[in-house]
Amino acid sequence: LTAVSITQAVEVLKGFQEQRKFLLITTRATKPDLPVYQNLLKPINEVLMAVGELKDSNRPDPMYTQLSAVADGIMMLAWVTVDNRPYKHVDDCLGSAQFFGNRVLKEQKDKHDKLPPCHPRSFYQVFRDLATYIRQYFPSGITWNARGEPAQDVAKSLSAPPAPTSASSVLDIKAEPAPATAPSGGFDAVFSELNKGAAVTQGLRKVDRSEMTHKNPSLRAASTVGDKEAATRAKSPAPGKKPKPESMRVKKPAKKELEGNKWTVENFDKEPQPVEIEVSLAQSVLISRCNNTTVIIQGKANQVTVENSSRLSLVVDTLVSTVDVVKAQNFALQVIGTIPAVMLDQVDGAQIYFSKESTGTKLFTSKSDGINLNIMSDPDDDYREVPLPSQICSYYDEANGDLVSEIVAHAG
Template sequence: MTETNFSVQGYNLVKLLKRLEDATARLEDVTIYQEGYIQSKFALEKDGKTDVVAGSKPSSGSVSSNASGVTTGNTAGPAGEAVSSSKPAGEANKEENEAVKEFKIFIEQNVDPLVKLSAEIDPTVQKTVEYLSNAFKAQLDFIKAAVQSKKPDFASPAFIEGLTPINENIFSIGELKEENRNSKYFPHLNAISEGSPLFSWIAGPTPVSTITDFKDAAQFWTNRILKEFRSTDPKSVEWVQLFLTLFDNLKAYVKEYHTTGVAWNDASGEDFQTVLNKVSNESSGASAAPSDTTGTPTPGGPPPPPPPPPPSVFESGEQSKQQESGGIGAVFAELNKGENITKSLKKVEKSQQTHKNPDLRVSGTVSDKAAPPPKPKKPSTLKTKKPPRKELSGNKWFIENYEDETEPLVIETKIDESVFIGKCVNTLIQIKGKVNAVTVNETERCSLVLDSSICGVDVIKCFRFGIQVEQSLPQITIDQSDSGSIYLSKDSLQAQIFTSSSTGININTPTGPDGDFVEVPLPEQLIHTFVEGKLQTKIYEHAG
C-alpha cells in the first residue's frame, strides 16, 4: 500500500501522525519542567515552615523574590531571627495587610495634599476637606477591622457602629455647606458635599460604579469652579485637579483589593464587633504611643469573644426556661392533648372577675408577662439624609429633600425657567409667576400651588399629592403615582390630563353652584375588546 493511499480530502495521514508525535514530545517536555518547578517550590515552602517553627518572626521588610517569581523569606529580622512569608496560613493576612497599607498610602498621597491646598484657598474649604479627611481615616479603621473579620449582617449594631464615624463627618460636610451659602467658595463646598457619599462603596456589591456615580455628581460643581476661578485663582484650578484625581485613585484601589465589595475574611476571621473594638482602641491610643509597624503578631492569639448579653430584667427564670424548651414540637405536643389541654387552667373566682367586681377595673391590674421587645428598625446603613436644597442653577430651580416644613416654600419664577421638585415629604411649594415647566418626582404628602405653566406639570412616582392651578396650563402628566387631588381653575378646564400606572386620582373643577368644586375621579378600569381584528378600549362603568 503506497503513502498516497493514506490521504483523506487533501491531508496526508502520515504527515499528520508525525506532527502529532512532535506535539506529544513537546507536551512531555513541558510536563517534566512543571513537575520540577513544583517540587522546587514545595521544597522552598517546607524550608520556610521549618524556619517559622524554629521560632522566627515574620517581618514585612525581609522578603525576597527569586527568578521564577516564588516569594521566599531568607533574611533575618532585628533579633537575627529567620523570616518566612511563604507560609500558606499567613497568605491571607499578607493580602489584608497590603490592602490596609495601600489605603494608608492613598490617604497620604491624595487626601493630605488636598487638605494642605485647601488651607491656602479658604478656611471654610479647609474645614470641609478636614471632615472629608476624617471620614477617610474612619474608613481606614473600618477596612482594618473588615480584613480581620467575618462578614457581619448589615443590619447588626456592630456594622452600624463601624459606619457611624463616617456618617458623622458626611453630615458635618452638609451642615457646613448650608451654613456658608453666601460664601465665595460655595461651589467648592458643594463639590465636596455632592461627592462625599462615595464612602457608600463599602456597603454595595459594585463599589467601582458607586464611586463613578458620585464623581459625576461632584463634577457638575467642579466645572463651575473652573468656569468662575480659571482666570482669577490658579489654586482653585489645581484644587479641582486634586479633588477629581482622588476619585480616580480610589477607584483604582477598590478595583484592586475590593472588586465586589469589602474583602471580608470569612475563612478565618473573628467576630466583627470584637475586631472593631480592638481597632478603635488602637486608633485612640495611637496619639499617646507610637504604633508597632513591624507586623509582629501579639503572643497568645486573639482575645476571646465577648460573653452573651444577660437576660432581660423583666423576664423571670421560669419564662426563660419555657422559651428554651419551646419550639414547634412543644406546640404540637400541646395540641395533641385534646380535652386535657384545659386541665392546667386555674379556675377564676368571682372576686377576680372584672365584670362582677368593678373595683378591679379601676385598679388596672398589670399582667406579669413581659411585653415583647420592639422589633428593631432596619438601619439605612450608608444611605445618608441629604440636606434640603432650594437654589437656581442656570435657568432651573431645584427644590429637594425638604421634610415637614411648617411654612410654604415660595419661589418667584420667570417665563424661561423650569422647576424640579424631588424627594420632599409633607411640604407645600408655591410657584409665583409664569414658569416654563414643572416636574414633581418621588414626593410624599406634598402640595403644589402654581400660577401658570407653558408646558405643564409632570408628576412621577408621587404618593398623596395635591396640585392647585390658579390660572392656566396646557396639560398634566401623571405616571406611577397614587392618591392625588388636582384642583383646576376656570381658565385651566381645557387642560389635558395623561395618566399611566396611577390610581386614586381625583380632578376637582369649579363647576358647582356658586363656583364650588366638584370632584371627578379618573377612570381606572378599562375594557379591551377586539372588533373586526382591531383593539377597542372603553371605560368600565358601574351601573348603580
C-alpha cells in the same frame, strides 16, 4: 479659599482617615453583628453629616457651589456599606459632584480665572482612583477576616496610643523600609498601606512544631471545646443587614426661609397643604429633599433648583433663567408663564406641563428616563402628551466621517 471651604476640606481628609482605619479593622477582625458594625461606621457617618452641614449652614458663602460639589461627592465614602459592585456607588457620587463642579468650571472659564489648586478636576480624579481601588480589592464589597479577632477588640487596639518604646505599627507587623521614591499622589497614596500584598505577612512569627495542635494530640486534648460552645460554633451567625447609604442621613426639620436673595425650601415630607413662595426678579429658589409635597412659586424669579426629591410637584409662574432638577423621582412641573429652559439630570419619571406661552422652552436631559412633555397646543386648551426619547442609536458614518445618533422609535 474661604474659612468654610478649608474647614470642609479638613473634614474630608478626616473622612478618608476614618475609612482607612475601618479597612484596617476588617483585615484583622471577624465580621461583627449589626450594632457593632454600625458603631464602627459612626466616625465616617459623623464626617458625612459635618460636610453636609457646612454646606447647608453657609449658603451666602462665595464658594457655596464648591461646598455643594464636595457635600454631594463625600457620600462616596459610603461605598463600604454596599455589597454588590460598590464601585458603581462611587461612580454615581461622581455624577452628583459634577453637577455643581461643572458649574465651577464654567464660571472660571467665563471669568478667565487661572485654575486654583482645588480645581474640580482634581476632585474628580479622587473618585476615579477610588473606583479603581475598589474594583481591584473589593469588587463584591467589604471582606472580613474569618480567623480574626472580635471587631471591638481590634478597634480598641487601633484607637489606643502607641507605646513610646515600641516601633511597631498598630497592626503589630514589622515596619517596611521607606521606598526610594514617594508615591506620585492621588488616591493610591491614601491607601498605600493596604496595597503591600503578600509583603504584609513578612513580619509574622513562624509557629514552632511543638505549638502546632495538629502535630500534638496533647495540645488538642488540653483545649477541648465545651458542648455548648461547640454547638454555638457549629453554625455561622447570619450576616447582619448593612444599612444603605441613604440611612446614613439624619432627617432634619422642615425649613422655608429667605437668606439674602435665595429662598431655601427643604425637608418637607407629605405636606398636606402646598408650600407657597412669593418671589421677586432678583431671587432664586433651592428645593432640597422634599418628598410628596407641592411647591408653588408665585411671581417672576431668577432661577429654581430642585435636588434629591421624590414625588415633588412644582408650579412656577415665570423665570428669567432655568429650572434645574437633579436626582429626583416622579417629578412634576407646571409652567404658568414662560421659562427659557428646563435641565433634568438623573431624573426617574417626570411629567412636564407647558402653557401656550412656554411651548418654545428647551429641555435638556442627562441620565434620565420616563420623561413626558405635555403641551397645550390644541384650540380647546387640552394638553397633548409627547414622550421624550430615552433610547438613542449611534453609529459611525464612514462616508461622511462623522458619528450619527438617531432616536429609536418602537412601532407597535
